[in-house]
Amino acid sequence: MNYNKIVKAKFIERPNRFIAYCEVDGNIEKVHVKNTGRCRELLIPECTVYLEESDNPNRKTKYSLISVEKGIRLINMDSQVPNKVVYEGLKNNKIKLPGINEEITLIKTEKTYGSSRFDVYLEAGDKKAFIEVKGVTLEENGIVKFPDAKTERGVKHINELIEARKNGYYCYILFLIQMDNVIYFTPNNEMHKELGDALIEAKKNGVEVLAYDSIVNVDSIIINKNIKVVL
Known part of the structure; x- marks a missing residue:
């Protein structure tokens, strides 16, 4: 299973199950979270995450949150995969x-x-x-x-x-x-x-x-x- 157009980002906050705010190249972006679980031990402020950029210009969010670094681990948190x-x-x-x-x-x-x-x-x-x-x-x-x-x-x-x-x-x-x-x-x-x-x-x-x-x-x-x- 492969992803396209992956960018590295810094996680800021997650106001609800579906949305997070991440810093991408110095800009704060509203991103889609592809996991409705709590993930509290993963999504810690300022942790490193990886986002997939969408090719759909009609999407409300440009990026989807795919994976997160937890210590030396890289954990995929896409619940659709x-x-x-x-x-x-x-x-x-x-x-x-x-x-x-x-x-x-x-x-x-x-x-x-x-x-x-x-x-x-x-x-x-x-x-x-x-x-x-x-x-x-x-x-x-x-x-x-x-x-x-x-x-x-x-x-x-x-x-x-x-x-x-x-x-x-x-x-x-x-x-x-x-x-x-x-x-x-x-x-x-x-x-x-x-x-x-x-x-x-x-x-x-x-x-x-x-x-x-x-x-x-x-x-x-x-x-x-x-x-x-x-x-």
Whole structure:
């Protein structure tokens, strides 16, 4: 997954979930934040961020905030990118799905099942599978967690995957860690224990819980390797 026209900037403030103010070449610019999560540990005043300049002259904001430096780490915080990265990873055989050894013959995005819309549907041999993708940006001492805010929608998706598994589908929750060099992934029970409990229940019912990290550059992000999951 590649970006175009990336510029370096200094973060100033974030008045709401969708907008931030950043300093670009000495000018204060209003930019679109492509992540509605809290990201409080990332967007610290005067931190270095990277913006993508839009080619659309009709946009209200000229830039979108893509990534942020946190110490020596570069973290991609674009919440729209994990699905694309996972899709590319599946296409390029970079993702190993437990239970599926056959060649993938069909990959579709945004597939409805029950009252949920899962991120990926695929077929391999006579097997049919759903994958729900969650982007992860929260990191502390090399341990990465999800979520950074309560997500009832996330719990609903997990419960729907459990039902789909009972009905014969292979089901996966894949946490796409939007950085590299991490130790392991674990649910953020301090923030939303219900989601952590739902993941344990999903695992008991045959839903696979996976995590992959990413190689992040200022103008790209690509899936890297499987990361240990601690529930």
